[in-house]
Amino acid sequence: MEKHLINSIKHIAHSMFQKNYFGVFHGSISARTSIHSFIINKKETILDEVTEKSFIELNCSRSRDYRWNEASVDVNIHEGIYRALPNAKYISYTMPPYATAYSLYHKELIPRDYYGHEILKKITIFDPKTFQDWHKRASKEITNFFVNSNEHLLLIKGFGLISYDRDLTEMVKKVAILENSCRLLTIGAVL
Numbered sequence: 001m002e003k004h005l006i007n008s009i010k011h012i013a014h015s016m017f018q019k020n021y022f023g024v025f026h027g028s029i030s031a032r033t034s035i036h037s038f039i040i041n042k043k044e045t046i047l048d049e050v051t052e053k054s055f056i057e058l059n060c061s062r063s064r065d066y067r068w069n070e071a072s073v074d075v076n077i078h079e080g081i082y083r084a085l086p087n088a089k090y091i092s093y094t095m096p097p098y099a100t101a102y103s104l105y106h107k108e109l110i111p112r113d114y115y116g117h118e119i120l121k122k123i124t125i126f127d128p129k130t131f132q133d134w135h136k137r138a139s140k141e142i143t144n145f146f147v148n149s150n151e152h153l154l155l156i157k158g159f160g161l162i163s164y165d166r167d168l169t170e171m172v173k174k175v176a177i178l179e180n181s182c183r184l185l186t187i188g189a190v191l
Contacts, residue, residue, distance in 0.1 A: 003052075005031055005039070010050040012172050013041075017048040021094035021175060027160075028072040028093045030082075031168070036061040038082055041072050073135075080143035081164055088146075088164040090171050095160035096179035098186055103157045109182065116181030119174065120153070127157045134159070153178060 013029055016022050022029075027047055030040035037059045041047060045054040056071050060079055068075060074093045081088050102109060102125075109123040126145060128134045142162055145154050153174055154162045161178065165171035 002033070005033070006050075006052050006055065008168055009039075009055075012168055013047040013050045016092070016094060016172065016175070017046075019096070019176070019179070021096045021179070022047040023095060026095060028074040028078065028091075030072075030078045030091045032082055032089050033057060035086075038078065040075055040078055042070050043072055045072070076139040077142055077162065080139040081146060081162075084143045084147050085164065087166055089166045090168045091162070091164045092171060092175065093160060093162050094175055096175065096182070098182035099155055099179050100158065100160050102182040102185065103155050103159075109155065109178070109185075111177075111181035111185070112188070113181050113184045115177050116184075119177050120181065123151075123153060123155055123178065125155050125157055128159060131158070 009029055009031060013022065021027065024046055025044070028041055029047065030038050032038045037057055039055045039057045041050070041054055042056050056067050058067060058071060058075070058079070060083055077093065078091045081091055107125055109125060111117050111120050128137070128141070142154060146164065152163060152165050152171070155178070156162065161175060163171050163175050165174070
C-alpha cells in the first residue's frame with residue numbers, strides 16, 4: 001500500500017475520531033487505489049490509531065475472497081459507490097452527533113451559518129424508513145442516491161453521513177461544515 005496514502009488517511013481519521021465523527025467501532029474510511037481496487041479499514045480498527053495494518057486492499061473486479069470478511073461492515077456501501085462513480089476517490093461513513101441528531105426530526109437541512117450556506121446550500125435528509133433490513137438495502141439505495149444527484153454528502157436519518165470526493169481534505173471539510181451547521185442550528189434553537 002502507498003505509504004503517503006496511508007499517512008494522509010491516518011491523519012484525517014485521527015482528526016475525525018477526535019471530533020467524535022467516528023466511534024470506537026463504527027465508521028469507515030476508504031481510498032481508491034486503482035480503477036478496480038480500494039483500501040478500507042478492517043472491522044476491528046479503532047480509527048483513532050490507524051496504521052498500515054488497519055487497512056485491507058480489495059479488488060472489485062475479482063470474486064470475493066476471505067479478505068472481504070475482514071473489511072469494515074460498510075464495505076458493500078464503499079464498493080457500490082466506487083463501482084458506480086469513477087470520480088469517487090475517497091469515501092467515509094461517519095456519525096457526527098449533531099448532524100445525526102438533527103436528521104431524526106427534520107427532512108432537510110438548510111444551514112443558516114455563513115460557511116454552511118455558501119458551501120452546502122441545502123441537504124436533503126434521506127429516510128431509510130425501517131432499520132430492520134437497512135443493512136441489506138443500504139449499498140444499493142446510497143449508490144442510487146449519489147448516481148442520481150450531484151451531491152457528495154448523504155445525511156441518513158438516524159444512521160449518519162456518507163460522503164465521497166476526489167480530494168480527501170475537501171471531503172472532510174464538507175463533513176465538518178455540515179456538522180458545525182447542525183450544531184449551530186441546535187444551539188440556536190435552544191436560545
